[in-house]
C-alpha cells in the first residue's frame with residue numbers, strides 16, 4: 348500500500364520505518380526531509396504552502412498527519428494544526444485520492460480539566476489556550492472531511508532521544524510540586540507508532556482515541572523513581588504554581604478495548620528500557 352506521513356518527525360519517522368518493514372511504500376513529507384531513513388521516501392513540501400502539495404504520491408491508501416508546531420506560539424499552532432490539515436485535505440481531494448483512512452495526531456492538551464480528574468474520550472475537551480483550540484479545529488477538519496478519519500490524542504511522548512527528565516535530573520534541575528500533585532500522562536514513542544499502525548489497520552475504528560499508557564503518574568513520583576534508578580541528585584520540591592494549568596489523568600481504555608497491546612504499559616517499562624540501553628551501551632541512548 349502507498350502511505351503518506353505528513354510531518355514526518357520523531358514519531359512519523361519511526362512509524363515510516365515500521366510500515367516500510369511491513370512491506371508498504373512510505374513517503375515522509377516535511378520541509379527538510381534530508382536525513383530520513385532509506386526506507387522512507389523523502390518528500391520536500393511545506394504544509395503551510397498549498398502550492399507545494401500539488402503532486403502527492405499517487406494512489407495513497409493511508410495518510411497520517413503527524414506534523415507538530417514549531418514552537419508554542421499561537422501562530423505556530425495555527426500553521427501546524429489548522430492551515431496544514433486544510434491544505435493537505437484539499438490537496439488529497441483535488442488530486443482525486445481515495446485513501447481508505449486518514450489519521451490525525453492531536454494532543455491530550457485539549458483537555459483543560461485541572462483537578463487531577465480522570466478523563467476519557469467522552470470527557471469535555473474545552474482548551475483554555477488558542478493552541479488547543481487550533482488542535483481541535485484540525486481534528487474537526489479531518490473528522491468532517493470526505494475521508495474515513497481517526498484522531499489519536501497523544502499524551503506526552505518520550506523515548507529514545509526524548510529523555511529531557513533524565514537530563515534535568517542529571518543536571519540537578521528537576522523540580523516538582525506536591526500541593527496539588529501534578530500528573531504526567533505519558534506514552535512511549537514505540538507505542539505511538541504501534542497505536543497509529545493498529546488503528547489504520549482496523550476495519551471500523553472509532554473516530555477518536557486517547558493515546559496514553561496505563562499509568563498517569565505524579566511528576567514527583569516519576570522523578571524520584573528515575574533518580575533512584577539512575578543515582579542522580581534528587582528532584583527538588585518547589586512551591587505550587589499559581590497559574591491554572593491542566594492537570595488530569597487520561598485513560599487508555601478505548602484504545603486497549605480496540606485490541607492494541609501496549610509494548611510499554613507504564614513509565615517503569617518505558618524508562619526501564621531506555622535506562623537498560625543506556626547502561627548496556629554506556630552512552631546516551633539516541
Ligand SMILES: NC(=O)c1ccc[n+]([C@@H]2O[C@H](COP(=O)([O-])OP(=O)(O)OC[C@H]3O[C@@H](n4cnc5c(N)ncnc54)[C@H](OP(=O)(O)O)[C@@H]3O)[C@@H](O)[C@H]2O)c1
Pocket residue numbers: 353354355356357358359376377378379380392393394395412413414415416417426427431452453454455500501502503504505
Ligand atoms: N511531543 C509530544 O510530547 C506530543 C504530545 C502530544 C501530541 N503530540 C503530537 O504528536 C505528533 C507527533 O509529534 P512529534 O513529537 O513526532 O513531532 P515532531 O518531532 O515535532 O515532528 C513534526 C514534524 O513535522 C514537520 N513539520 C512541521 N511543520 C511542517 C510544515 N509546515 N510542513 C511540513 N512539515 C512540517 C517537521 O519537519 P520539518 O521541520 O523538516 O518540516 C517535523 O519533522 C504531532 O502532531 C504532535 O503535535 C506530540
